[in-house]
Amino acid sequence: IAGITQAPTSQILAAGRRMTLRCTQDMRHNAMYWYRQDLGLGLRLIHYSNTAGTTGKGEVPDGYSVSRANTDDFPLTLASAVPSQTSVYFCASSVDRSSYNEQFFGPGTRLTVL
Amino acid sequence: AQTVTQSQPEMSVQEAETVTLSCTYDTSESDYYLFWYKQPPSRQMILVIRQEAYKQQNATENRFSVNFQKAAKSFSLKISDSQLGDAAMYFCAYRTPPEGRDDKIIFGKGTRLHILP
Numbered sequence: 138i139a140g141i142t143q144a145p146t147s148q149i150l151a152a153g154r155r156m157t158l159r160c161t162q163d164m165r166h167n168a169m170y171w172y173r174q175d176l177g178l179g180l181r182l183i184h185y186s187n188t189a190g191t192t193g194k195g196e197v198p199d200g201y202s203v204s205r206a207n208t209d210d211f212p213l214t215l216a217s218a219v220p221s222q223t224s225v226y227f228c229a230s231s232v233d234r235s236s237y238n239e240q241f242f243g244p245g246t247r248l249t250v251l
Numbered sequence: 252a253q254t255v256t257q258s259q260p261e262m263s264v265q266e267a268e269t270v271t272l273s274c275t276y277d278t279s280e281s282d283y284y285l286f287w288y289k290q291p292p293s294r295q296m297i298l299v300i301r302q303e304a305y306k307q308q309n310a311t312e313n314r315f316s317v318n319f320q321k322a323a324k325s326f327s328l329k330i331s332d333s334q335l336g337d338a339a340m341y342f343c344a345y346r347t348p349p350e351g352r353d354d355k356i357i358f359g360k361g362t363r364l365h366i367l368p
Contacts, residue, residue: 170356179255179342180296180358195356227296237284237303242296 140164141243143228149249150218158213158246160228167233169211170195170240171203173224180227186211187234218250253278255345257359264333265367271318272328272362274343284346285319285326290361291339299341302326330364338366 144159162169171183172195182195186205200222202214211230215222226246231238254277264270276285287299302310302319309317314334318327330337343359 172358177360179360180344182356225294229296237301239298239301240296245294 141228141230141241143226143243143246145246146244147247147249149251150215152219152250154218156215156218156248158215158226158228158248160211160213160243161209162211162228162230162241162243163209164230164241165208166230166241167208168231168238169205170229170231171201171211171213172227172229173197173222174227174245175224183213183226218248220250222248223250224248253280253345253347253355253357255343255357255359257341257343257362259362260360261363261365263365263367264330266333266335268333269329269331270333270364272330272341272343272364274326274328274359276324276326276343276345276357278324278345278347280347282347285317286344286346287315287317287326287328288342288344288358289337289339290342291336296342300328333366335366335368338364340364 141162167188170185172180174180181197184203186192189208192203228243229240231240256275283304285302289297289299300312300315314331316329340361340363342361345357347355
């Protein structure tokens with residue numbers, strides 16, 4: 138593994154189903170982030186984690202939950218998917234929470250909720 | 252609330268020419284950071300350049316430079332000698348220092364740049 142990986146690459150999901158998007162980084166970064174990208178809206182921060190064991194809410198956290206049991210993994214869970222959660226989801230990481238640090242992004246997961 | 256505005260949804264430039272992408276933002280903070288990210292068709296987001304608000308000198312990275320006007324809250328990206336590989340969606344982003352407050356990372360809606368051969 139080099140950098141950040143996300144799985145699955147894409148997924149079609151029935152409304153009401155539970156879904157977990159996986160994110161793993163091998164750079165030993167402390168901070169990790171989840172964004173959603175929607176056409177015409179750019180990227181919006183869903184949740185973040187400054188270090189293992191801590192999480193925080195971003196701009197659009199409703200309907201999503203995250204956990205950070207260890208440094209490398211930061212899964213995003215949709216407890217009961219709705220069509221408005223159709224989007225491309227990006228995971229990112231940075232060395233730490235410092236604002237100046239570059240964020241490294243994963244390749245994204247395209248999620249379609251029907 | 253902070254906002255980031257990219258007023259040009261799409262732009263085109265001839266190969267080898269120079270193009271400037273505009274970005275304006277609104278904030279009451281005095282200390283913050285600004286970024287330009289590039290998203291090529293591969294979808295991978297890549298940092299292009301970054302600027303600390305307390306630095307008056309404009310950041311440069313090879314063919315990429317910014318025109319940072321703090322009073323005007325403007326942060327434009329200039330790409331010189333445009334290359335076909337520069338074709339991508341470009342996002343301007345704003346971030347406040349996280350100390351003692353919620354993390355705020357705000358992205359603009361993006362500008363799609365086309366390079367004409």
